[in-house]
Amino acid sequence: MNKKSYLLLITIISALGGLLFGYDTGVINGAQFYLSKYFQLSDALKGWVVASALLGCFVGAIIAGKLSVKLGRKRSLIISAILFAISAFGSGLPSIFPETVTTLVIFRIIGGLGIGIASMNAPMYIAEIAPSAIRGKMVTYYQLAIVIGFFSVFLVTYFIGNNLTLNENIEFGWRRMFWSELIPSALFLILLFFVPKSPRWLCLKGKNEEAIKVLNQLQDEESAQVDYNEIQASLHNENDTDTKVNYFSKIILGIIVIGTTLSVLQQFTGINAVLYYGADIFEKALGFGQEDVLQQQILLAFINVVFTFVAMFTVDKFGRKPLIYIGSTGMIIGFLLLGVTLQQQNVGILSLLGILIFIASFSLSMGPVVWVLLSEMFPNKIRSVAMSIAVSAQWAANFVVSQSFPMVVGSETNNNAFWNGSLPYFIFIGFIIVIIIVTYKFVPETKGKSLEKLEDIWK
Template sequence: MSFIDTSSKNTVSSYNKGNPVYIMLLTLVATLGGLLFGYDTAVVNGAEKSLVEFYIYKTTATGYNYVSDIVSVISQYRLMMVIVLYLVFFIISGQLIKLMGLKKGGIVGILIIAIFTIWAVNFLTKAIPTNPADIKDTADAVKGFVVASALIGCIIGGALAGFISRAIGRKNGLIIAAVAFFISAIGAWHPESFNIFGTLDVYAFVIFRIIGGIGVGIASMISPMYIAEIAPANSRGKLVSFNQFAIIFGMLVIYFVNYFIAKQGNEQWLVATGWRWMFFSGAIPAGLFLILLFFVPETPRYLALKGKDSQALKVLEKIAGKDSAPTVLEEIKSTLHEVNAPWLSYGFLVIFIGIMLSVFQQFVGINVVLYYAGNIFRNMGASTDSSLLQTIIVGIVNLTFTVVAILTVDKFGRKPLMIIGSIGMAISMIALGFTFFSGHVGLLALIFMLLYTAAFAMSWGPVCWVLLAEIFPNSIRGAMSIAVAAQWIANWIVSLTFPMMNDNTWLTNQFHHGFSYWIYGIMGILSAIFMWKFVPETKGKKLEEMESLWKKKNK
C-alpha cells in the first residue's frame, strides 16, 4: 500500500516526518511469518532420510527392509490421500464459486468432485501390490506424501487466508499462523505421544505437519500483505522483499540447526531421535512470533475497511506523520468503495496472471532443491554430514542473492529481474540434468545447482511475492488467496512427484536422475515467455493505481 504520491514533493516531505524506524520494526515482526514459512517448510530437508527410515523403510545392500507393516502403511496412505485431495478439490470448488459465481462455479466444482470420486473409489479398492518393485514404487509415493504433507496445510491455509484477513484482520490472521506453527512443532516432535487421531504414528506426524502447513499458508499471504499495507510506494518492493529474505533466512537457520543436531550422534541416533529435535526446534521462533504480534497494530487499510477511522489515523500518524495522515486516510477510504466486488470485476487477466505467477514460481523446481537438496547431494555420492553441509552452501547462496533482489527490485523493476532469472534457471537446470545423465556429478553439478539457486533468489523468489502483493486492486484484494492457493497446489505437485520421477527405476536407468531437471528447465523457458508477454511492470505504482491499470486492460 502506498502512503505517498511519489509525484508530489510536498507529500513526500510530509511522509518523511513519519517514523521510518517504526515502519521497519513492524516489517521485521511481520517477516517472522516469512521466517517460519522457510523454517517449517525446509526442516524436512535434513530430516527426510531419517524420517523415512524410521517410519517406512531402510535401504540395505539387498534391497528394502520395511520397518513397519507396509500393508497398513499403504492402506492408510490411500485413505489419507483421498481425504486430503477431497479437501483440496473442495477448496478449488470454493475458489471457482467466488471467481465464476454460484451457478457456473458450483457446476464446475461439482463436476470436478464427481470425476475425482470415480478415481478415488478405484484408488481405494485397488489391490495392495505384492511384487517388490511395485511395493517400492508405492513406498516412494508414500515417502513423497509424508515429506510433502505440510504442503496440504499450505493449500488450505493459503486458500483461507483471504477470508481470514478480511474477517478478523491481518494481525489476528498472523496470530492464528503463529499458534499453528507452535502446535505443529510440538506434535511433529513426538507424534506417538500426541496421536489422538486413531492413525498409524506416521500419519499422526502427517496431520501435525498439515497443521503447520496451514500456518505457512496463512503467513505466506498475510505477511507480505501486512508489509505492503504499511509501506510507502517508493520502498514497498524492498520492504515486501524482506519477507522473502526472511523465508530464505529461516531456511538457512534450519539448515544450520539440522547440521548441528545431526552432529550430536551417529546415523542410528539420527534415525531414532535426532530428526525429532529438528522439528521441535521450530517451537522457539513460533513462540517468539506469537509474543511479538501482541505489540504490533492492525494495518490502517483494514481498520479503515472496518470503519475504525480513528484507530487507522493513529497508526498513520506514526507511519506517515501527523501532517499527511488525514490525507492518506482519505486516499485509502476512496479505494474501498467496492468492498465486496466480484473477483472478475477487472476481467480474468489479473486472476490469470496471479495464478500463473504462482504456478511458475513452483514449476521451475525450486522446492525440489530446497526440500530434497540432501537427497540430491546423496545421489551425487555425498555422505549425510556432507550433504547437509552442502545444503548450507545452497542456503547461503539463496540468502545472498535475495539481498541482490532487495537492492535492485525498486531500481531496475520487476519484469527485468524475473526474465533474467527465468533464463538463468532454465540454463542451470538443463545443464544440471546433463551432469546427472552423463555421470559427471560432483563439483560441476554443485556449481549448476548454485547458479540455479542464485538465479531464483534474485528473481522469482522475492519478486514474485512483490508482484502478487501489488497486482490485485484494493477492491478484489481477497483474490490474492486464489493465487496463493494455486502456488501451494503447484508446490505440492512438484514435491510429491519429484521422488516418483527421481527414484523411479525405469527413469533412473534411462536418464540417471537427470529427467526431472530437464522438465524444470523447460518450465524456466516458459516462465520467461510468460513474464515478457503478459505481466505489467508495477515498479513505483501505488496500490491505488492498480484499479485504473486493469480497467484499461479490460476495455
C-alpha cells in the same frame, strides 16, 4: 523510535511468518533422512510425509482470505503462529500418540495451515503499511525471512545431527529438529501483539480514525493524508463490501488469473524439489556421502540468503520484470549445467555449480518478486480474496511438484540410458521458459506506484 525505524520493526515482525515458512521447509529436509529410516518409508510415503504439510498450506491459504477480511491481517497472523507452535510440538512427540506415520502427518498438516495463512497475510500486510517508494524492498523482507529460516534450520539440524550417532538421530534426533521450531514460533506469537492493524483493512471496516492514526505512525503527516485519501477514493469507486464485487467480470477475473498463473509458475521452477529433497539430490544424483550432505545444504542455504539481499536492494531500482528476466535466464543456465552433466554421466563440480546458480537466480527473481507482485497487483477491494486464490494455487502446485518429484526421479524413464537421472531438470527448464513469456505478455511493472494507483493499470 523514529517512523522509519518503527516501519522497519513491524515489517521484520510480520516477516517472521516467512521465517517459520522457511524453517518448516528446512526442518523436514533435515529430519526426513532419519525419520524415513525410523518409519521405513517407501519413496511414495516419503513424498507424502514431506508434501502432506502442503495440503494444510493449501487449505490455510484458502481460508486466509476470509480470515483476513473478517479478523484482519494481524489477528490472522496470530492464529498462524499458534498453529506453528502446535505443529512443532506435536511433530516431535508422536510416541505420546499412536506411533504411526499418520500421526506425524496430522501435525505436519496443522503446521501447513499456519504457513498457508501466514504466506498470504504477511506479504499483504507489509505491502499495505509500506510507502510505495520502498514497498518492493519491504515486501522482500518476507522472502528474506523465508531463506534465513531455511538457512538457520540447516545450522540447527546440522548441530543436532552432528552431535548424535546415526542410531540416535534415527531414534530421537529428528524429533529434536522439529521441537527447535518452537523457539521462533513463540517469538513470532509474542511480537505480533505489538504491531498495528493494517490501515487499509481498517478503512475497509470503516475505522477511519484508527486508520489515519496508523498511517501517521508510519510516515509524515502529508504522505499519510495522501495515502488515506487514495484508499478512500479506491474504496468509494468499488462499492462498499467484498460481496458486491463481481469476481467473474472480465477485468477482475483476468487480474486473478494472471496473478495465480505467476504464483503457480514460481513452484514449477522446481525450487522446492531442490529445497525439500536437497539431501537426496546431493547424495544420490551427485554422489556426495552423507557426512557431506548437510554441509552442501548449508552452502545452498547461504547462497539463498545472499542473493535475496541482492533482490532486496535492486527490486525498487531495476523493477520487478527485469529481475524476473535475469533470474529466469540464470535458472535455465543452472539446470542446464546440472541436467547435461547428469545426462552425460559426468557429475562433478559443474553439477554442484549448476544447483548453486539455479538457487542464486531464483533468490534474486521468482522467490521475492512473486511475493512483491502478488501483494501489489490486486485492487484493494479484491486483494484478500484474490491473493488467497493465488497463494492457495501456489501451494497446490508446490504439493504436485513435491509429491511427484521423487516418483519421477525413481521412474524407469528417468533412469534409462538417455536421461540418466536428468529428466526432472529439463522439465523445469520448460516451465521457466513459460515464465519469461507470461511475464513479458501479461505482467505489469508495478515499481514506484501506490497500491491505489496500480488499480488504474487494469482499467
